[in-house]
Amino acid sequence: MVSEELLLSVLKKIQELHPPGIGARNLRECLLIQLLDTHAMDPVEKLAFQVVDECFDELTSRDFSSLERMTGSSRESLNEAISFIQTLNPRPGAEFCDVEDNYIIPDVFVRHIDGEWVVDINDDAIPSVRINSIYAQAVSEATSKEQRSFLRAQLRDAKVLLDGLKHRTSTVLMGVTAIGEDARACYEIGES
Known part of the structure; x- marks a missing residue:
């Protein structure tokens, strides 16, 4: 039987592959991996990381007042961070798949x-x-x-x-x- 520790180690290696976000177990993790891959981490990127890491539920429900309170940031700064988050790819593995959705329609x-x-x-x-x-x-x-x-x-x-x-x-x-x-x-x- 394979240990959980070994599985997590292999998963970590997979998540180091490109494009960033590959191997993520959920959307939050996918975005965090991509944010960590941006090595510069200017103030907008740092706030984007904090929002995804600590306030993901508030982000997805668009609860801006809670985001402002939890991050201590202005609405303007949050808008910049959210705009940056929106540039990330929620499905990085999709670029490897050139198959269109084909639906079978019965006669x-x-x-x-x-x-x-x-x-x-x-x-x-x-x-x-x-x-x-x-x-x-x-x-x-x-x-x-x-x-x-x-x-x-x-x-x-x-x-x-x-x-x-x-x-x-x-x-x-x-x-x-x-x-x-x-x-x-x-x-x-x-x-x-």
Whole structure:
């Protein structure tokens, strides 16, 4: 078993890595690590350190009168210190992560309603695609045979795309319904 002393020693080494704030266990610790990393510690930075170290709850609740009383500082000095704190990075590890948040949006919902399994299409997952009426009107207003032919072909392709999207939706619904019928016992009883 690893001792707490060894774990804290390793954590301290991790917290010495760059960018400052890596390995912090909470926001307060992250900010303190970054403040300690600013070696100059002018009066604004010293006050910022004191605010984060001794008055973090008052800082997060924006209790300025308590901050003034606890630090013995003026509102103006506190504003400078808070402005400096706001320049710190609350998530220093985020710069190593270039992955965007990707959310899985289901095509269907399977719900148990009044003793029955119901499959519904998730309308939010289906793009709302339609043919612009101005584009459709342009076909009849085309001046040359080539334009009319081109626009008709484009309009026909657009309709095929729309029909394909509708067909996909109905196919997904039929497929999930069929799977649901076969898996009904698994939903209700569990795997056997």
